[in-house]
Amino acid sequence: MGENRRPLLGIESLRKSFGKVEVLKGIDMAVHKGEVVSVIGPSGSGKTTLLRCVNFLEIYERGSIRIDGQEVGYRDGDNRQRRGETDLARMRAETGMVFQSFNLFPHLTAVQNVMLGLVKVRRKPKQEAREIAEHWLKRVGLGHRIDSLPAELSGGQQQRVGIARAVAMEPKILLLDEITSALDPELVTEVLDVVRQLAEDGMTMLMVTHEIAFARDASDRIVFMDDGRVSAEGPPGELMAQAGSNERLDAFLSRFRTSHL
Amino acid sequence: MDAMLYALPFLMKGFSITLWVSALVVVFSLAAGLVLGVALVYGPRPLQWIVRLFSDCIRGIPILVLIFVVYYGFPPLGISINSFWAGVVALTLFKAAQVIEYVRGAISSIPRGQMEAGKAIGLTFVQRLQSVIFPQAVRRFLPPWINGVTDAVKGSALISLLGVVDLMQSINEVIGRTYEAMPLYLLGAFIYFAINYSLSLTSRFVERRYAYIRD
Numbered sequence: 126m127g128e129n130r131r132p133l134l135g136i137e138s139l140r141k142s143f144g145k146v147e148v149l150k151g152i153d154m155a156v157h158k159g160e161v162v163s164v165i166g167p168s169g170s171g172k173t174t175l176l177r178c179v180n181f182l183e184i185y186e187r188g189s190i191r192i193d194g195q196e197v198g199y200r201d202g203d204n205r206q207r208r209g210e211t212d213l214a215r216m217r218a219e220t221g222m223v224f225q226s227f228n229l230f231p232h233l234t235a236v237q238n239v240m241l242g243l244v245k246v247r248r249k250p251k252q253e254a255r256e257i258a259e260h261w262l263k264r265v266g267l268g269h270r271i272d273s274l275p276a277e278l279s280g281g282q283q284q285r286v287g288i289a290r291a292v293a294m295e296p297k298i299l300l301l302d303e304i305t306s307a308l309d310p311e312l313v314t315e316v317l318d319v320v321r322q323l324a325e326d327g328m329t330m331l332m333v334t335h336e337i338a339f340a341r342d343a344s345d346r347i348v349f350m351d352d353g354r355v356s357a358e359g360p361p362g363e364l365m366a367q368a369g370s371n372e373r374l375d376a377f378l379s380r381f382r383t384s385h386l
Numbered sequence: 387m388d389a390m391l392y393a394l395p396f397l398m399k400g401f402s403i404t405l406w407v408s409a410l411v412v413v414f415s416l417a418a419g420l421v422l423g424v425a426l427v428y429g430p431r432p433l434q435w436i437v438r439l440f441s442d443c444i445r446g447i448p449i450l451v452l453i454f455v456v457y458y459g460f461p462p463l464g465i466s467i468n469s470f471w472a473g474v475v476a477l478t479l480f481k482a483a484q485v486i487e488y489v490r491g492a493i494s495s496i497p498r499g500q501m502e503a504g505k506a507i508g509l510t511f512v513q514r515l516q517s518v519i520f521p522q523a524v525r526r527f528l529p530p531w532i533n534g535v536t537d538a539v540k541g542s543a544l545i546s547l548l549g550v551v552d553l554m555q556s557i558n559e560v561i562g563r564t565y566e567a568m569p570l571y572l573l574g575a576f577i578y579f580a581i582n583y584s585l586s587l588t589s590r591f592v593e594r595r596y597a598y599i600r601d
Contacts, residue, residue: 182502210511218508228503232521241517242507294507 131194133158133329134179134298139188141174148174150353151188156298161330163340166350167377172333175350176300179331180220181213192219193297218246221291225303227283229275229290235262236271239290247294261289265319281312288319292328299323301332317343337381341365349374389566390573393557400556401577407470407542407552411477412535418478419485424515426486427493437486444483450544452476457548473545481538488530492523525596532589536582543578553577 132155141149148171156162164172177183179190181198190197197216200206208216230238239258243249249257262271265285275283284304291299301320305313317339324330324343334340340347341361349357349364351373357364368375426437444452456479457472467475496519504514546555557574561567 180506182505214505214508214510214513217505220506222503222506224499224503224506226497226499228497228499230500230503230518230522242509245513245517246508290507 130157132156133160133193134331135189135191136175136179137189137191139175139178139185139190141171141178141183141185141187148353149178149185149188152350152353152355154348154355154358156329156331158329159327160345161324161328161343162332162346162348163344164331164333164348164350165335165337165340165377166356170350171353172350173302176222176302176331176333179298179300180217180222182222192216214246218242218294219297221294221296221299223284223287223291223299223301223304225306227275227280227287227307229283229286231275234272234274235267235278235286235289238275238286239293242290242294257293258289261293262286264322265289266315279312280308281315284308284312284316285319288316288323292323298329298331301330301334303333303335305334305336337378349377351377387569389564389569392564393560393570393573396560397553397556397573397577400551400553403470403551404539404542404553405581407474407477407545407550408535408539410474411481411538411542414474414478415481415485415538416531418482420489422482423486423489423493426490428511441483441486444479445487449477449480449541450547452480453544453548469545469548469550473542473548473550477538477541477545480541481534484534484537485531488527488534489523491530492525492527493519495526496522525593528592528596529589532585532592536585539581539585540578 134154134156136152136154139149139152140147150171152171152175154162154175164175166172174183178185179192179197184198195201195216198208198213200208200212207213230241233241236255236258239261240251240254243254243257244251247254259268259271262268265288267282267285267289270278270282273282275286278286287304304320305316308316313336317336320330320332320339321343332340332344344361346358347361347364348355349371357367357371357374359367364374365378368378422437422440425433426441429437447455453473453476456467456476457469460467460472460475500518500522501514504518509517542552543554546552546558549555551559553574557570561570564570
């Protein structure tokens with residue numbers, strides 16, 4: 126574990142409060158290049174807040190989040206000065222994010238949704254951006270719907286556009302925030318298949334999910350969060366085995382055992 | 387009828403002044419209202435308070451009072467202002483306060499996730515406004531704003547009280563010569579109506595044009 130094994134995403138003693146409620150109570154976590162890490166845990170455990178801190182959608186004050194060695198929200202130096210708008214935008218472009226509620230731009234077609242960041246942020250010429258966007262839309266199985274508006278697409282299709290929009294930017298790490306929670310059950314698989322494909326292609330991913338079975342199959346590591354802390358973590362098999370000695374983890378997992386069997 | 391035909395040439399000058407005042411007010415208030423409206427939604431707290439205070443105060447004052455306040459209040463402050471510009475400034479203040487509210491309403495109607503999605507792909511604040519927020523907000527902004535434009539045209543008639551010879555004042559002047567009030571006021575009413583009705587038609591057209599964006 127030398128300097129060359131510096132994690133792609135390194136989180137240290139991260140704390141975050143909303144008013145008087147402390148939601149994250151000191152999180153340490155590392156995600157290495159090419160790794161797929163799933164964060165599971167009961168609702169209110171802080172998983173989504175953690176994910177949103179990673180691209181500074183939530184402002185964290187205490188602790189540190191580094192991507193490729195660079196602090197996400199603050200300039201280097203001792204006085205911890207918030208990054209300026211342009212600087213922050215540049216940092217955010219290094220992470221891709223897929224939202225639970227898709228958040229596609231409703232006034233833009235599928236291909237325009239994917240192109241926007243390529244043109245405005247990556248400064249690609251329109252034609253090149255369009256080719257990249259079409260390429261990614263084909264990859265997520267939407268080559269035939271590139272000119273559709275979001276309102277004309279099903280939930281599963283919208284979410285796949287959301288994934289294409291994020292990965293087309295070639296982010297260093299992809300953040301997935303409960304991306305199947307808003308979908309009808311029959312649409313979940315088509316989205317998870319895309320994620321699985323990305324994982325196989327070596328995309329580094331940090332995902333918050335309620336799909337325990339999927340997390341077990343597709344992740345290199347699972348992190349179990351409880352009450353603002355990392356309560357347990359490890360490769361899927363190892364983590365499941367810890368359930369015997371971790372009461373909270375056992376309680377959490379048992380809900381899925383009963384509901385799925 | 388004869389009275390109307392006689393009056394028409396006299397009214398043209400006033401008509402152009404009314405259009406000119408309205409146009410200036412619409413342009414200035416749009417520019418100021420957009421900036422202040424964005425400040426009200428996204429600005430730092432103290433700035434929000436200032437804009438809020440400005441908007442609430444202005445909207446709580448009758449426009450006629452505002453016109454006299456500017457006309458009689460500015461010169462003692464060392465700002466010399468003629469009746470034409472006093473009218474334009476007062477109407478602009480009044481309109482801008484309304485535009486601020488239209489902007490606030492239009493922007494607030496857009497789900498928070500839109501701003502976040504824009505942030506997530508690395509757009510800067512200005513780019514997010516340009517490419518994500520404004521194109522969606524415009525649909526909600528335009529109908530009330532165009533209605534507001536008709537208000538500006540109608541409201542501009544008040545500056546005749548400062549002696550500016552706009553459409554209203556030129557009607558009054560012709561009546562002063564001919565003593566035929568009713569036909570001329572009808573004619574004036576019709577001209578104001580013609581301007582505003584064409585604006586309303588535009589508004590309806592624009593609404594349809596942007597109807598494709600669903601919520």
